[in-house]
Amino acid sequence: MGAIATTRQTALAVEEEAQYLTFMLGTEMFAIGILCIKEIIEYGNLTVVPMMPAFVRGVINLRGAVVPVVDLSARFGRPNSAISRRSCVVIIEASSADGLAQDIGLLVDTVSAVLEIPASQIEPPPSFGAKIRADFISGMAKVDGKFVIVLEVDRVLSIDEMSQLAEASPNALEVDAP
């Protein structure tokens, strides 16, 4: 059993093709492994949660469950995404340090396609120069001669880190005197 598992893992890492969802953020293309994605829904009906950092857009009702939506562009320290007709929310199962899974929606500009990218086509992340935090990048995939940034979802959507940011956010502390 253990042996099978290891062979599987190595196989995955070395040669087997993995599926990735690619999407656009502005003019840049990103990819995330398809295994952590639960569904993709149209953007809409979002409730803004006040006093949260800019990257938390708000919450949506996903069939009775309240799911937070994270603005990926703002998470990378860029301005908030502009909402367009093609804006989508990718629902991702994120895990926190205490092992509890929570669904988080990821607001992206456009969802492109599901691609099979062989591991050999993915290069290790550069230590700098990608304009987003190095630990957010899992690798650089080559698709049609262009580089696509494969995101490290666990880092990007780390609930622990994001809630810490929310705590320290100037937005959260800023209280207008009535």
Added chain:
Amino acid sequence: MSINLDQAQQTFIVEAREQLQAMEESLLQLETDPGDDDAIGAIFRAAHTIKGSAGLFGLEPIVSFTHIVEDVLDRLRNGSVEVDAGLIAVLLKSSDHMLELINVAANQGGTLPPPALQREVELCQILQEYQAPSPAAAPTPAPETNPSEPGETRLWHISLRFGQDVFRNGMDPLSFLRYLQTLGEIVDIATLTDALPAAEAWDAESCYLGFDIAFRSAASHGAINEVFDFVREDCEIDIVAIDDAAAPQGNTGLVTTSPEPPEENTALVATGELLGDQRKTPRMPAQIATDKQPVTSDSKGKDGTYVRVNADKLDELINLVGELVIASAGASLLARTCHNDPLQEATSSVSGLVEEILDGALRLRMIPIGETFNRFRRVVRDVSQELGKDIDLIISGAETELDKTVVEKIGDPLMHLLRNAMDHGIETAEARLAAGKPAKGHLHLNAYHDSGSIVLEIADDGAGLNRDRILEKAQERGLVPQGASPTDQEIYNLIFEPGFSTAQAVTNLSGRGVGMDVVKRNITLLRGTVDLDSQTGKGTVVRIRLPLTLAIINGFLVGIGQSTYVIPLDMVQECIELSEDDGLASREQGYLDLRGEVLPLVYLRDHFNHEGPPARRQNVVVVRYAELKAGLVVDDLLGEFQTVIKPLGKLFGALRGISGSTILGSGAVALILDVPALLTQIAQAENRFNPTQLQQANAR
């Protein structure tokens, strides 16, 4: 079958815990009134029932230990042992130990940790002192002390015909045989299959078997008969002694083994006791019947007709009802937009019913706080003895009901506060007398409803908090800046700060400064608050304010721009329209003149950084929480709404002023305002502009 038995065993464990609880209560009752025969009877019955049912499930450790306890209780009942403090103490410890044994059984396959085994041996030794009939009798019940059947085992013929329904009643014939083996040795057993029907008439759930057993035991007829207590009703049981065949075995292994390992020890006592039992009047079936009667009528009288329901099922139901509430709200909303009168009528009657169902479902979860309070009698007794103080616990409002989850989670914080009150609050008898107070200290536990929440009060008549000392400590630790003059209330509440302790001596119980902050945190997690009032020399009152339920609240919907917020209806006092002129004036002042009263205003639109201009006509929702009163300025009032609380998750853990979210009939998510947090947050923010209190606000 095995599943059924598992379930039966679960029931046994639950019931045994209840029996132990009842036993403990009666023991405490007995302590205050040593002549109370009813209490003795109740204790005995509890122990007897536990032993009986434990035997049924083959839980040997429980049976053997409980047997000793039961025997002492029996002697207590017929007056050969007097009630004294030592006996009560050892019986209380025994009931603790029984609880531990039952917990081990509940964990299935677990064994007692060594310290518990050690304790069992010690308890057995103490119990034996009470058990020994008289000083004349040797501590080991030697066979020769019994003139009639001195350790001689007899051969019995037991003829058993189990009733057909024995399986359906949750009994396993095998377990009776197993239990029988604890009394002696089954020499020979013949299974009688003559009642077996033809294959086509066979019902797999019926029991067709009978047994003829040759049984060698030193036990009396009554004791053997007792084994089958639980199946007597639908079984034919015939127990006959075969006197001629009585093999004079004299010394059976059990009676003579030297009591070295604990297991052997208890076994020895058990056997010895059976001999003793026999010496007295053997318990005959008729006597057992009269014994049992009061138990059933007693428990029936106490708990009416209860249905035991799994808590998970209840939660599932309440969740579903919550969804139903949302769905029906959605339907009403749609009906209203359709302008179809009959449809609107139909939906409104549906929502009326749904509301009733919801109320009913929520009431299912409500349990009286009394049970939790009663548990503390024991704690108060133990702790006051340990401290050498004489403390009386007075309980009132025990019938006040609140959510099961809240009741479960409030136990620990309450316990902590009680211990604190006993250790630090109530003085020693000498100090009390010197202060002109009665030597006996009083603790008062009270519960009552107050504006949609429940209040639990722990009051002591001790020395009260030392205001100056707390202030001094707080300044030392930098919690309060030098020169600031906080109110008494603020000073007292400082003891809920992490690591705060004014006790000079760290005792076993408290004083390490760990705890009060944990108490506060636990209560905050239940969406409750805690505050404290103290009068030097007169005592301290700790008030815990808790929501009635955790799952659903009645909300008042308000709109700010496109967003909708829910204000818990319990806190809403009234709504006022803010005319344009008034609005401008009060906006400058930051408060409103409410019938001659100053009402501070909170502009939620600004507070929550909503963009866009405010509506021309604004409204003020007057909210009150405890002593705080404020007006929340919003755009629209949208009316009442039954709100199913959905937690926002960890990501929003740091968010203050919003306690959760809910889904509206339209499918949109609305945020629920946490009024107390919101108001304190704003108060703190304002304090920041006040330089003397700047530090204090930051320290918090």
